[in-house]
Amino acid sequence: MSVEASAPAYIRSISPYIPGKPISELARELGLDAHTIVKLASNENPLGMSPKARAAVLSAIDELGRYPDGNGFGLKQALSRKLGVSADCFVLGNGSNDALELAARAFLPAGASAVYSQHAFAVYALAVQCVGARGIEVPARAWGHDLAAMADAITTDTRVVFIANPNNPTGTFIPGHLIAAFLERVPQNVVVVLDEAYNEYLHPELRYDSVSWLARFPNLVISRTFSKIYGLAGLRVGYVVANPVVADLMNRVRAPFNVNTLALAAAEAALGDEAFLKQSNELNSSGMAQILAGLDALNLEHIPSGGNFITFRVGDAAAVNKRLLQQGVIVRPIANYGMPEWLRVSIGLPAENARFLEALAVALKA
Numbered sequence: 001m002s003v004e005a006s007a008p009a010y011i012r013s014i015s016p017y018i019p020g021k022p023i024s025e026l027a028r029e030l031g032l033d034a035h036t037i038v039k040l041a042s043n044e045n046p047l048g049m050s051p052k053a054r055a056a057v058l059s060a061i062d063e064l065g066r067y068p069d070g071n072g073f074g075l076k077q078a079l080s081r082k083l084g085v086s087a088d089c090f091v092l093g094n095g096s097n098d099a100l101e102l103a104a105r106a107f108l109p110a111g112a113s114a115v116y117s118q119h120a121f122a123v124y125a126l127a128v129q130c131v132g133a134r135g136i137e138v139p140a141r142a143w144g145h146d147l148a149a150m151a152d153a154i155t156t157d158t159r160v161v162f163i164a165n166p167n168n169p170t171g172t173f174i175p176g177h178l179i180a181a182f183l184e185r186v187p188q189n190v191v192v193v194l195d196e197a198y199n200e201y202l203h204p205e206l207r208y209d210s211v212s213w214l215a216r217f218p219n220l221v222i223s224r225t226f227s228k229i230y231g232l233a234g235l236r237v238g239y240v241v242a243n244p245v246v247a248d249l250m251n252r253v254r255a256p257f258n259v260n261t262l263a264l265a266a267a268e269a270a271l272g273d274e275a276f277l278k279q280s281n282e283l284n285s286s287g288m289a290q291i292l293a294g295l296d297a298l299n300l301e302h303i304p305s306g307g308n309f310i311t312f313r314v315g316d317a318a319a320v321n322k323r324l325l326q327q328g329v330i331v332r333p334i335a336n337y338g339m340p341e342w343l344r345v346s347i348g349l350p351a352e353n354a355r356f357l358e359a360l361a362v363a364l365k366a
């Protein structure tokens with residue numbers, strides 16, 4: 001038997017996650033200066049990290065000879081104060097991606113099933129496949145989650161349901177009361193992972209208090225990240241908040257030092273930087289308006305988004321994407337999400353948004 005055949009069939013059939021193209025890679029391909037490239041492909045905060053997080057990283061550098069705090073005491077205390085639940089409700093992840101995988105590892109035995117939506121974040125299917133479980137993909141409604149159909153899709157072997165709110169790459173948002181009603185319907189032995197990676201970007205009138213539901217639904221797992229509004233994507237840190245029993249199980253399958261010292265320090269400092277969050281939200285709102293106006297002027301269909309990105313229809317998205325790349329503008333093609341006519345663009349700085357819109361007009365004319 002070959003070494004390849006030693007890997008289980010469900011591992012050999014994984015199609016890898018397709019990330020946004022790195023700036024350095026496009027710069028090499030085009031022979032361009034990296035500084036002239038605009039990357040709006042991974043929903044990062046265009047402001048970078050908060051000044052408080054930056055200062056925390058710099059002052060933590062001298063500790064790097066030692067292992068990180070494997071329990072993340074300081075960050076969990078800060079999260080506990082902020083969210084009003086005890087520190088044993090948290091699981092820290094190397095990005096929330098790691099936390100999503102921990103949920104699959106802790107609750108999904110090989111052969112069991114997990115339910116998620118068509119066009120939902122690609123990591124759910126990957127996390128399910130990695131443990132040899134079966135994914136049940138439920139057709140989307142208006143590009144978003146069809147919660148009624150998802151509840152109906154749960155079978156006796158279903159152990160996990162993934163919901164992204166807002167969803168990436170479609171940006172679709174489910175009002176909080178509908179998620180609460182969904183939780184009422186789901187059997188309590190089925191873990192519901194509610195991925196709120198863009199939670200902090202929601203407009204105040206759309207906000208809902210999912211953390212307060214934990215007392216009522218011990219099967220609820222809320223996942224959040226420091227990669228998006230907090231601007232720490234490169235450091236890799238996210239977390240899950242859940243019932244302590246659930247958090248304990250997930251912590252048992254976690255690698256002992258999965259979140260590094262710099263990430264722990266930065267995340268703790270970022271949590272307390274309300275001014276930076278406010279500034280980031282304002283920048284996102286005005287940038288969203290700028291890009292929506294530009295897409296409307298080009299007569300392009302788009303999906304209303306609750307996040308820091310917008311998905312729009314261009315027809316031959318692969319060709320348009322290529323012409324954007326040639327102009328040094330990186331956005332995200334989402335054919336791998338079953339949306340070959342669409343592109344996703346992250347909201348950037350005003351000048352980046354303008355560059356994107358100019359390049360898009362050129363790319364569409366060609």
Ligand SMILES: *Cc1c(COP(=O)(O)O)cnc(C)c1O
Nearest residue numbers: 095096097121168197225227238
């Ligand atoms: C970006 C994103 C994440 C997480 O990213 P991490 O960097 O791993 O924290 C999780 N879910 C959704 C829907 C996302 O868009």
